[in-house]
Every structure is written in structure tokens, then in C-alpha cells.
Amino acid sequence: MERYTLYYRGQGSPAGDAAMIAATPGLRVIDHEVERAMLVEAEPGTIERVRARFPQWMVSREAYYPRPEPQ
Helix, strand or coil: CEEEEEEECCCCCCHHHHHHHHCCCCEEEEECCCCCEEEEEECHHHHHHHHHHCCCEEEEECCCCCCCCCC
């Protein structure tokens, strides 16, 4: 499984969409403290189905950045 960030770009409250996304089989919500964003874990095929069903949500693979070395 991979982690993805989802950001709501639409107008109004995303609460209904967020509830349906969270109920998607094969998807696990890691963090949803911010109403318009969430971090989820899922297989790429599951994420592609979510992307197609909820076009108002921008989906990106989670990015990791190493901590810089002390100077």
C-alpha cells in the first residue's frame, strides 16, 4: 500500500465526499484533521477509482523529504 494526500478544490463543504472516500473499500484514512485535506493509504488501483469518482479532490502520492545535514 502507498500513501496519498487528497486536497479538496471545490466550493462548499467537502464533508459528504470525505465520508464517502473514507468508506471506500481498500482505503484507510491516516489523518483527516483538516476539513479540506486528508492522508490515506491505499493501492494504486483504489486511488485511481477515487480520483475518477471525486474530481474535486486533487490526489498526490505522499512525498518524503530527508532532513538536511547540519552545517
